[in-house]
Amino acid sequence: MKLTKILTILATGACISATPALAEKRVTITNWTSPNHATTRGHAAFAEMTEAEFPDAFDFKLFAGGALLGAKPTLSGLRDGVADMGLLALTYFRAEMPYAQLVADMALLGEDHYAMAGATSEFVMLNCQPCKDEFAKNGMVALSGISTAPYVLLTTKPIVDIKDMQGVKLRTGGSVWDRWATRLGAEPVNVPTSEMYDTMSHGVVTAAVQPIGALKGHSLIEVAKHLTALPLGTYHSGSIFAASPKFWNSLSQEQREQFVKNVPEAVAQTEVFYETDDLDVLKEASELGLQVHEPSPEFLQDLVDFRTADLEAIAQISREERGIEEPEPLIAKYRELIEKWHALVQPLQPIRDNPQPYADLLREEIYTKIDLTTYPN
Structure with a gap:
């Protein structure tokens, strides 16, 4: 076949x-x-x-x-x-699979x-x-x-500076992205990718950490017309x-x-x-009505600084929060x-x-x- x-x-x-x-x-x-x-x-x-x-x-x-x-x-x-x-x-399955979360914690290494x-x-x-x-x-x-392919920010409104993250309801894959979002004043929302479209269309989620292809693969282009090219690793x-x-x-x-x-x-x-x-x-960005934004230098540097600090903390997080000896x-x-x-x-x-x-x-x-x-x- x-x-x-x-x-x-x-x-x-x-x-x-x-x-x-x-x-x-x-x-x-x-x-x-x-x-x-x-x-x-x-x-x-x-x-x-x-x-x-x-x-x-x-x-x-x-x-x-x-x-x-x-x-x-x-x-x-x-x-x-x-x-x-x-x-x-x-x-x-965070409680059931602590070692899987250890793998997830190094998401930002995914270039x-x-x-x-x-x-x-x-x-x-x-x-x-x-x-x-x-x-x-x-x-x-x-x-x-x-x-997945490398993650970026897919949003309903433009996000280019750190201040733009305040109050954003951000659909993440959990783990390191939750810590990053919370640090910037955003609210992590953990829903399956299959529910992203509905939650974004109803305003429950206003941004998502996803590959660019999700705009078509999950039909998000209908509700998210902005892309911020932050290097947010891979799932x-x-x-x-x-x-x-x-x-x-x-x-x-x-x-x-x-x-x-x-x-x-x-x-x-x-x-x-x-x-x-x-x-x-x-290739189809303009036809799809997609606006691609570059993050401000401060926004990008803040992510780099967070990645370095978070990698240093992963062992402690694994021991204290997940019971990995x-x-x-x-x-x-x-x-x-x-x-x-x-x-x-x-x-x-x-x-x-x-x-x-x-x-x-x-x-x-x-x-x-x-x-x-x-x-x-």
């Missing part, structure tokens, strides 16, 4: 079903973003690639737009076997989303046993990480390929190998979708991986023109080092 056909079905209905119906394993994928969002298209690409390569192994059914599970119910839905795989944003997707995947799958333990405790198996505390333990444990060794085979390509394609969505919006080694390892992946992806740019070398990097640096027989143990 062609990807364009899959996306056409997604756009006109709640779910898609790939053939053949007599495949060994029915795989239900849940995604709470819209059918044209980068992650939904990434799921569709994965289903198409895997079904094409192993036509008798898997029968995929993809539910988009929260038709099966919303953002917060996805975790319990995976745990209970309502879905076999889905998109998880882990900052929705390149290709590097952050690689670094986060390698960290949670190979270098953070407490991460895997808390995933298992809460009912998920991480088969990848994820990273990478999550997984686009979070599997249900029941489903994962039901797979044979061969089925696990077949299922994971195209995950690197699908992650690469998702990250390309994020980038090209941003570029498409910027020894966060320093994990913080150091994650920062080391971020630097590593920035160096790895830089020679491959522009990745959007040829994502296969990036997918090969993901496979070589992460997936070839995992024993699928015992993973995630």
Whole structure:
């Protein structure tokens, strides 16, 4: 089934079903973003690639737009076997997943989303046993990480100076952005991305920390006509390929190998979708009625100062607020991986023109080092 056909079905209905119906394993994928969002298209690409390569192994059914599970119910839905795989944003589960919040705390280090997707995947799958333990405790198996494109401010009114943040009701991804917003006199509002449009259209939220592509991916361009080019990092505390333990444990060794085979390509394609969505919006800015603003030098410097100070405080926050006894080694390892992946992806740019070398990097640096027989143990 062609990807364009899959996306056409997604756009006109709640779910898609790939053939053949007599495949060994029915795989239900849940995604709470819209059918044209980068992650939904990434799921569709994965289903198409895997079904094409192993036509008798898997029968995929993809539910988009929260038709099966919303953002917060996805975790319990995976745990209970309502879905076999889905998109998880882990900052929705602050109490249950303190190590996921440690990852989220370093959001402002996200300058390149290709590097952050690689670094986060390698960290949670190979270098953070407490991460895997808390995933298992809460009912998920991480088969990848994820990273959005770099975040900016999307607003209903122009914001260019620090004073403009006073009283702003800011939809954030939690964690570090909440601390930044509160410091500037704004009010953080934590609602799922699927609810951003409604909350902005009703004035519950007046600004959002999101990638540029969200203006189209979440239809925010209808309610937010201003973009402030602040470098607000990336959202990478999550997984686009979070599997249900029941489903994962039901797979044979061969089925696990077949299922994971195209995950690197699908992650690469998702990250390309994020980038090209941003570029498409910027090309159409005037036609969309979008006004792009540069932050004042003082506003930008204040963000840089906050990022430095907040990074120094992350270990203390992790110990005192989240009960992580020894966060320093994990913080150091994650920062080391971020630097590593920035160096790895830089020679491959522009990745959007040829994502296969990036997918090969993901496979070589992460997936070839995992024993699928015992993973995630």
